[in-house]
Amino acid sequence: MSVLSLQGISKSYGRIRALDNLSFDVPEGCIFGVLGPNGSGKTTLLSIVLDVLKADNGQFRWFGNPGSPEQRKKIGSLLETPNFYHYLSAANNLKITHSISGRGGATEIDHVLQKVSLYERRNSRFSSYSLGMKQRLAVAAALLGNPSVLVLDEPTNGLDPVGIAEIRELMLELNRNGHTIIMASHLLDEVEKVCTHVAILKKGTLLTTGPVEDILVDEDIIEISAANPEALVAAMKKWGIAQSVSVKDNRVYLVFPKGTARPDEINRYCFSQGIVLEHLVIKKKRLEAKFFELTNN
Amino acid sequence: MLHIVKTEWLKIQKYRAFWWVMAITALTYPGINYMGLAIYNQAGGKDNKQRDLVKMLVGNPFSFPETWHTTAYFSSWFIFIPAIVVIMLITNEYTYKTNRQNIIDGWSRKDFMVAKLMDVIMLSALVTVLYAVVALSIGLSNSPAEKADTKWQQAYYIGLFALQSFSQLSLAFLTGFLFRKSFIALAVFSFYFIIAEPVAVKVLKYKYHNEIGRFFPREISDRLLPVPAFVGKFNEDAYKASLNEIQYHVYYTLILLAITWMFCFWLNNRRDL
Numbered sequence: 001m002s003v004l005s006l007q008g009i010s011k012s013y014g015r016i017r018a019l020d021n022l023s024f025d026v027p028e029g030c031i032f033g034v035l036g037p038n039g040s041g042k043t044t045l046l047s048i049v050l051d052v053l054k055a056d057n058g059q060f061r062w063f064g065n066p067g068s069p070e071q072r073k074k075i076g077s078l079l080e081t082p083n084f085y086h087y088l089s090a091a092n093n094l095k096i097t098h099s100i101s102g103r104g105g106a107t108e109i110d111h112v113l114q115k116v117s118l119y120e121r122r123n124s125r126f127s128s129y130s131l132g133m134k135q136r137l138a139v140a141a142a143l144l145g146n147p148s149v150l151v152l153d154e155p156t157n158g159l160d161p162v163g164i165a166e167i168r169e170l171m172l173e174l175n176r177n178g179h180t181i182i183m184a185s186h187l188l189d190e191v192e193k194v195c196t197h198v199a200i201l202k203k204g205t206l207l208t209t210g211p212v213e214d215i216l217v218d219e220d221i222i223e224i225s226a227a228n229p230e231a232l233v234a235a236m237k238k239w240g241i242a243q244s245v246s247v248k249d250n251r252v253y254l255v256f257p258k259g260t261a262r263p264d265e266i267n268r269y270c271f272s273q274g275i276v277l278e279h280l281v282i283k284k285k286r287l288e289a290k291f292f293e294l295t296n297n
Numbered sequence: 298m299l300h301i302v303k304t305e306w307l308k309i310q311k312y313r314a315f316w317w318v319m320a321i322t323a324l325t326y327p328g329i330n331y332m333g334l335a336i337y338n339q340a341g342g343k344d345n346k347q348r349d350l351v352k353m354l355v356g357n358p359f360s361f362p363e364t365w366h367t368t369a370y371f372s373s374w375f376i377f378i379p380a381i382v383v384i385m386l387i388t389n390e391y392t393y394k395t396n397r398q399n400i401i402d403g404w405s406r407k408d409f410m411v412a413k414l415m416d417v418i419m420l421s422a423l424v425t426v427l428y429a430v431v432a433l434s435i436g437l438s439n440s441p442a443e444k445a446d447t448k449w450q451q452a453y454y455i456g457l458f459a460l461q462s463f464s465q466l467s468l469a470f471l472t473g474f475l476f477r478k479s480f481i482a483l484a485v486f487s488f489y490f491i492i493a494e495p496v497a498v499k500v501l502k503y504k505y506h507n508e509i510g511r512f513f514p515r516e517i518s519d520r521l522l523p524v525p526a527f528v529g530k531f532n533e534d535a536y537k538a539s540l541n542e543i544q545y546h547v548y549y550t551l552i553l554l555a556i557t558w559m560f561c562f563w564l565n566n567r568r569d570l
Contacts, residue, residue: 047569050400050401051400051401051406052397052400052401052569052570053569053570054567054569069400069403069404069405069408070403072400072401072402072403073402073403077401077402079397079398079401081394083393083394083395083397083398084393084395084398085308085312085389085393085395086393087311087312087313087314088308088311088312089311092307092311095307096304096307096308097398097402099300099303099304099307100304100399100402100403100404101402101403102403141402
């Protein structure tokens, strides 16, 4: 079952087309990354599904039903920036979150503040917080009441490396416990480390969507090396089994159609040609490379 | 509805600026009226005959039942103080982007506007209670025993004061809602409320002999509380006419209020946050 389903969502700001006929589904229990360069429409998309912006065309469904306030109460969300009353403390701001959404309670406010390491500063005014602390509070608000779905827009914004690692671990832990997480980010490394599914946007259009493994692995790459790289390249070209053969930094790269690479056969063939391999690795394409490939950057 | 009021209370209860401005309001209402009373008591100087003459001319505006009218009129001068609170309460939401967060957390856009309507109603009720307490205490301490029966005769000014406060605070809300930035909204509201409209109404009336100014947003509810009876003595006909106009301005004010809030609800439902 899809947690979120988008059908033909379009949105324009004057003459600028921010989203163009966007359709995809977010499966239950996944960590879904919405990727795209700046201005690709990630935040606009999340704003529409959270009813902050109105779509010009198209519709979206949460759990199979049209979006409604009752559904939003069940979703923990962080959109763009941490939005809190500057004159109130963290604890009092979360009381407002609780009062509106009905999620959590007094004891749970303390619990989520401990989870994001803000408990000691729970009575300090929001205006006295650093950028990272504000972001932590926004994550705490999203976690309040342990919602089954979280929508997080750039959740690691402003966090230090420790904070980034903590949030990453938190997302993985939540996902292991069955939560669905939809996150927008331009940090490809982060997305690659935590997301199970992605949708890649560029200038408001959907370039591709699906499980991360399927998107990254559209071809098999084998990296090999030997004492004499020239002889190795010559042997591989002569054999003609790979789609392409290239050399970089004394390493030879063999590209095969997806699912057809046989490392054992390559090793056997090289040995039969009198070449002893020093190195043989099946390479996965990095999300960064795929992203640049898709977005032509 | 109750949870909306509770949420608004959570926003306000620790908001120091709110309490400071309310404290100033709480000082100005008794302040201006007791100042008026002191001036009245000293009118005519130490000479008893002169004092009696003044009192015969102007009556006793601070005893029952007239104190309800007089106190309402003077207190209404300071409506711009709670108006500052109203503007701050709505523009804060835009400054901190909490209007978006309230929707994200599960309020409908209608819930958000109902919350703001409740703020304005609550503030109107607060200043009305403050006015009523001041009027009652001044009346009780300045009315001769024989006027005890007339104590509640003009108590309908409580309702008129409440309606005027609600109408004028709603205009303050509209300004904050449209301009979103507190400094701009405060500047626009102050300029319009204190300078632009009063000047325009007077210019239209005295230069062009045109009464259209009575339908201007502030003037519509301003005429709910005409000048007190002792001022009216200088032009009895105009005073009587202004008293007769009150009933019509109750309807005009209600229509203006309905238009103001319907527009706010409609716009909030339409525009991106």
